[in-house]
Amino acid sequence: MISVDEATRQVLATARPLPPETVPLPQAVGRVLLEALHADRDFPPFHRVAMDGIALSFEAVAAGQATFPIAATQLAGMPPQALLDAQTAVEIMTGAALPPGTDTVVRYEDLEFHEVNGQRIAAVRVPPPVAGHNVHRQASDREQGALLLPAGIRLSPAEIAVAATIGAATLQVARQLRVAVVSTGDELVELTETPLPHQIRRSNAYMVQAALQQAGVQSEIFHFNDDQEALRQGLPPLLAAYDALVLSGGVSKGQADFLPAMLRELGVSQIFHEVHQRPGKPFWFGEKAGGAVVFALPGNPVSTFVNFYQYVLPWLRRCEQPHSKLPRPTALLATDFSFAPRIAYFLPVRLELSPYGHLLAHPQKSGGSGDLASLLQCDAFLRLPAEPTDFKAGDAFPLVRFR
Amino acid sequence: MISVDEATRQVLATARPLPPETVPLPQAVGRVLLEALHADRDFPPFHRVAMDGIALSFEAVAAGQATFPIAATQLAGMPPQALLDAQTAVEIMTGAALPPGTDTVVRYEDLEFHEVNGQRIAAVRVPPPVAGHNVHRQASDREQGALLLPAGIRLSPAEIAVAATIGAATLQVARQLRVAVVSTGDELVELTETPLPHQIRRSNAYMVQAALQQAGVQSEIFHFNDDQEALRQGLPPLLAAYDALVLSGGVSKGQADFLPAMLRELGVSQIFHEVHQRPGKPFWFGEKAGGAVVFALPGNPVSTFVNFYQYVLPWLRRCEQPHSKLPRPTALLATDFSFAPRIAYFLPVRLELSPYGHLLAHPQKSGGSGDLASLLQCDAFLRLPAEPTDFKAGDAFPLVRFR
Incomplete structure (x- = not known):
């Protein structure tokens, strides 16, 4: 045996x-990807504004300038407005592409606005600490062509979102x-x-x-x-x-x-x-x-x-997933337990995640292999080896989880 | 704020x-039950034979009898054959109802068979230790009328099996x-x-x-x-x-x-x-x-x-599940980590279940809230409080898991 x-x-x-089959993206969650997906553009694809506020030239702030006339306004989704005069600023929203001529964003919380002769002017209350502040720089997360999703992974919501970002309307997944x-x-x-x-x-x-x-x-x-x-x-x-x-x-x-x-x-x-x-x-x-x-x-x-x-x-x-390691979870026996027959025993247990991050397995009573109802109180089996016959609280054993 | x-x-x-809706049993897995289900019969519903072998009267073995002529054979699913002569035995299979006149089962591994004049005879090599051995007694797991599945629980495969056993072809579940x-x-x-x-x-x-x-x-x-x-x-x-x-x-x-x-x-x-x-x-x-x-x-x-x-x-x-406690999982920070702003921080982490049953959270680099691709390396967020700003390896924090 x-x-x-x-x-x-x-x-x-x-x-x-x-073998692979092709499915629409929204049906691919939980499936296993069988193609590698690469970045079609940089991530982010442009210098992306990360806060609502104004875009300006850091050099002007560093030189001591504190007020900036608003030369233009740019919402997310608008083509970037080049800043022609470095003494002015573009009022700008999160998600917009940084205007040429600017390199830094000051958020609304660090600004005050007033108007002079119909001209909107921003006063910088808290100067940006460095050039590039509140800018999510082009390619800073991933470069164009980079491998994003290797073949063989299981697709969770994060992978679905990344696939959407690169325009993968359908995916090759394992049948x-x-x-x-x-x-x-x-x-x-x-x-x-x-x-x-x-x-x-x-x-x-x-x-x-x-x-x-x-x-x-x-x-x-x-x-x-x-x-x-x-x-x-x-x-x-x-x-x-x-x-x-x-x-x-x-x-x-x-x-x-x-x-x-x-x-x-x-x-x-x-x-x-x-x-x-x-x-x-x-x-x-x-x-x-x-x-x-x-x-x-x-x-x-x-x-x-x-x-x-x-x-x-x-x-x-x-x-x-032929090339993935299977998980080998373990849990700690919560109380001493004895099992006399010298044969591997699948002990029915209830699991508890302790406040200290331990996974504890509490042995549950069972009427044997015919006692279906006993499973209702259990979450898993703890696999105890054939030897020894006395097991101590705190010892770790392989876990076979069904809940 | x-x-x-x-x-x-x-x-x-x-x-x-x-509100409740009615679904066929096979579609109810993962859904929340909105009716209480009770045992329609005892669990098991009869004294159930738990091993293949022979059913006999323990008294006869206790009195020293070692060989038993086979009076009948009973497979699972057959009506029980009453044993009229307590000096004989019924050859019987797992899942069968124990014959009236018998109280104990001796499994094949503990028997030898021979024939005398066409009569099959079982010799008991290892006598049963107690009456009732290898019998899964009627009602020993649950009695008729007992609450099996309370309203409000989520239906996993174990509950589906119990519902099948009591003939629940459809279930009332939460819409x-x-x-x-x-x-x-x-x-x-x-x-x-x-x-x-x-x-x-x-x-x-x-x-x-x-x-x-x-x-x-x-x-x-x-x-x-x-x-x-x-x-x-x-x-x-x-x-x-x-x-x-x-x-x-x-x-x-x-x-x-x-x-x-x-x-x-x-x-x-x-x-x-x-x-x-x-x-x-x-x-x-x-x-x-x-x-x-x-x-x-x-x-x-x-x-x-x-x-x-x-x-x-x-x-x-x-x-x-309005009446269920929500899980409050935690994990242990795997390495020291500092976060200066005094605001609750959802730290992206990769999880590892240690061989000793600890759930460890490894901080992962992230380019900020716009860095979607960083989620690919993560399994969860560890929720760090606004204070202090320096967190020590081994400390436990609430876990927000997405994988």
């Missing part, structure tokens, strides 16, 4: 890069992953049906679909009873059409657990079966050449949940 | 609870917020246009729309030039139709900054104008009775960004 680390490594090794969620199990009825006393309603497929949706991945749900013939007919089209199948149930040691054999029969090569962990040990993982990878997760709801976040989500992320 | 804390308090005070993003400014051209040397392309509206989308809020973008008549005609329908307007630009001291007066003229009561912070000081905030609240943000891109995450996003969250 392999370890969690080895299973994770083998899962990630099957990730395949996604969205296609995932089929497959539930099996004769004990499961549809959520609109009334279960018989020995039946329960289907929930894992909805949980997996919701988790995929939160990860920005669209999916479709398929259900098969524990009927080998239906699966033999139904799975091949899914293996051909989707990037990944996420199954739950049918992979333990039970008599109805024929999925591993069935999947091998359908040409899905087994990569591993069973991981040295609790819950979620009977996880089966395989790949069809030229087709989908198959995550066949054990059907107990907490097992399905643990394995989705430990294996499926990192695989999706690796497909989207 | 009011403080950031006071401005935040006044913004949140205008949040209005949202989605309706937000109009309004950009103003004559210097701005559409992103498909080629700007003149003194013009730039519109980016704030796309940034705000992307940030809203990441928060699960749909929005529409409207642009007005700095044309008072166009705004006088165009804003009233938006004030009537939307929950909130997010404007950027037109609120500073400049001659084209007529928005505050215009908004008051249109019946939007000013709640405050200007906050003692950098960047983003000229923020104007108001509310129209019976209509939208108006966030008129300063137009420099970093100012827009800071104020969106400090004020707009918490307001959206408070509308969706």
Whole structure:
């Protein structure tokens, strides 16, 4: 039986890069950029006025001049007005291009205005300390041609704004992953049906679909009873059409657990079966050449949940961003905790960000891998190693977060 | 001029609870539940077999019996088979309902099987330690009628799964917020246009729309030039139709900054104008009775960004979840930092989760509130108070996170 680390490594090794597709800018948020974007102009593209006030020549102020007749007014968006007489000033607004002949802006707060014979005059109360004051100099942030957004990054609102600034109305992004969620199990009825006393309603497929949706991945749900013939007919089209199948149930040691054999029969090569962990040990993982990878997760709801976040989500992320390091968050155990079986344990925890910036993990009670309701009080699992069996408050462990 | 804390308090005070709407379960992830959901049955609804193996009477094992003829086989989803003879056992699979007459399950790993005259017989290699072993007892997680999901919570995959389990095919959730993003400014051209040397392309509206989308809020973008008549005609329908307007630009001291007066003229009561912070000081905030609240943000891109995450996003969250505490995350300054002006400063930072579970904030260089590209290297702002002016590595401050 392999370890969690080895299973994770083998899962990630099957990730395949996604081809590009073109989408309009407003639809690109959250997607992965597959082209490099460069500055089409300097950033800022001109000496940009950073405060409302007057633009003048610093030399005149330095020479002791304190009052400046207003020669012109320039709002943002107007072509710059050249200052012909260095003893005057241009009244000017934030966002405007600095007028030729000026190099400095004095803001309204540091000015007083009066009028003489209909001529508006600004008196400088607080002289600017240096030339260039309140001017956001052309190219001071980025030069024309500079790389702004490299291929491979995920697009957040800041990147969307930068792309808009350079006129990228459409973007090349990684195609969205296609995932089929497959539930099996004769004990499961549809959520609109009334279960018989020995039946329960289907929930894992909805949980997996919701988790995929939160990860920005669209999916479709398929259900098969524990009927080998239906699966033999139904799975091949899914293996051909989707990037990944996420199954739950049918992979333990039970008599109805024929999925591993069935999947091998359908040409899905087994990569591993069973991981040295609790819950979620009977996880089966395989790949069809030229087709989908198959995550066949054990059907107990907490097992399905643990394995989705430990294996499926990192695989999706690796497909989207093959060259990015995956985050490896940790948290501190908030109280001492003991777990006797010598097997990696995914401890359900509630997280708290302490006032001192520590991420604390509080262990929560759980009725085991069937106790779906226990997840309602939890935010994450803390992954405790197989050894030792006694864990101390304050120790840091890998965190598998689902909220 | 009011403080950031006071401005935040006044913004949140205008949040209005949202009415319910009904959505199908798969569309409810990320939404806020507005009804309480109770367990329709016990959790689990029956004594649920937790391992593949045999179900038997613990008393027989305790009395020394080591071999058990298999009287029946029961897969998950089959009605339970009553065990009539306590000296025999039922071969049984995970998820099945425990047969009457049995109380304990021995898993396959602890059994050996042989056959005598066509009768399958299980030999118990490792006796169960207690009665009830490997049985997930009816109602042990939750009892019928128990509150599972209270009104007011946000639905994550775990809640979706629990809702599926109790057959909630549709859910009452808070209606989605309706937000109009309004950009103003004559210097701005559409992103498909080629700007003149003194013009730039519109980016704030796309940034705000992307940030809203990441928060699960749909929005529409409207642009007005700095044309008072166009705004006088165009804003009233938006004030009537939307929950909130997010404007950027037109609120500073400049001659084209007529928005505050215009908004008051249109019946939007000013709640405050200007906050003692950098960047983003000229923020104007108001509310129209019976209509939208108006966030008129300063137009420099970093100012827009800071104020969106400090004020707009918490307001959206408070509308969706009026009774929930807003998160107040903090992070530790990673290096000493000085900021001389005695004004609250939103310091751009890159975040790092240390191996010891500390969230560290590394200050990043920024060319000021116009330096949009500087956001690409940042994950958040650390909110430093107006006093003191020298901040020490390791001190914790409020965190405004945008990535």
